[in-house]
Amino acid sequence: MRTRIKICGLTREADIDAAIKAGADALGFVMWPGSKRALTPERLEQLSARVPPFVTRVGLFVDQAPDLIANCAPWLDMLQFHGEEPPEACELYGMSWLKALRMRDDIDLYQQAERYHRARGLLLDAYRPGVPGGTGEVFDWSRVPDDLALPIILAGGLSPENIAQAVHQVSPYGVDVSGGVEASAGVKDHELIQAFVGGVQTADATPATR
Numbered sequence: 001m002r003t004r005i006k007i008c009g010l011t012r013e014a015d016i017d018a019a020i021k022a023g024a025d026a027l028g029f030v031m032w033p034g035s036k037r038a039l040t041p042e043r044l045e046q047l048s049a050r051v052p053p054f055v056t057r058v059g060l061f062v063d064q065a066p067d068l069i070a071n072c073a074p075w076l077d078m079l080q081f082h083g084e085e086p087p088e089a090c091e092l093y094g095m096s097w098l099k100a101l102r103m104r105d106d107i108d109l110y111q112q113a114e115r116y117h118r119a120r121g122l123l124l125d126a127y128r129p130g131v132p133g134g135t136g137e138v139f140d141w142s143r144v145p146d147d148l149a150l151p152i153i154l155a156g157g158l159s160p161e162n163i164a165q166a167v168h169q170v171s172p173y174g175v176d177v178s179g180g181v182e183a184s185a186g187v188k189d190h191e192l193i194q195a196f197v198g199g200v201q202t203a204d205a206t207p208a209t210r
């Protein structure tokens with residue numbers, strides 16, 4: 001099965017076009033105001049209109065008010081929760097959702113997969129205290145078990161340089177990149193997007209090590 005690709009932290013129409021042209025399956029929109037890539041709901045509506053059918057629009061939230069999330073929902077296909085949201089809070093919107101988990105030293109992924117069993121997948125990201133996501137940092141991929149009950153989306157410091165190794169080593173359902181395809185925060189580099197997608201495709205076409 002081919003590895004699905006999500007490009008995250010989009011803020012510009014031209015970058016959406018480039019990601020779709022390269023072959024992205026999903027696009028991420030950061031709705032948390034603490035991020036340099038944050039969008040307002042009005043800007044989300046504009047960018048969302050640019051996305052063609054069969055490309056998934058994913059909204060990222062960090063422990064935010066249900067009213068705000070409900071306001072954004074019409075412009076999204078899926079929600080991604082990056083905070084301490086309990087499963088019940090993720091379920092409120094009648095939408096598909098992902099739970100992002102930061103790879104603290106003591107995390108028990110089996111326990112988390114059971115706790116968030118209604119999620120469509122778990123997005124595994126690097127842990128940096130006080131930073132809910134988009135760190136640009138890699139975690140130790142050998143910590144990802146190959147028998148979790150939910151699809152795994154690998155995130156954290158992925159780039160055109162390391163993506164083939166990541167896909168071969170982890171065999172995730174999908175991969176998620178933000179900083180590794182950027183010229184600056186929220187401004188994507190179209191050549192890096194192309195190279196990243198090309199790296200995934202090349203890895204998919206060559207034998208994995210696990």
Ligand SMILES: O=C(O)c1ccccc1NCC(=O)[C@H](O)[C@H](O)COP(=O)(O)O
Nearest residue numbers: 008035132133134136156157177178179
């Ligand atoms: O991008 C942000 O600023 C951000 C802020 C708060 C929560 C999540 C955020 N981003 C999430 C992502 O972009 C990705 O899902 C993931 O963290 C990978 O980012 P990167 O390491 O930069 O590739």
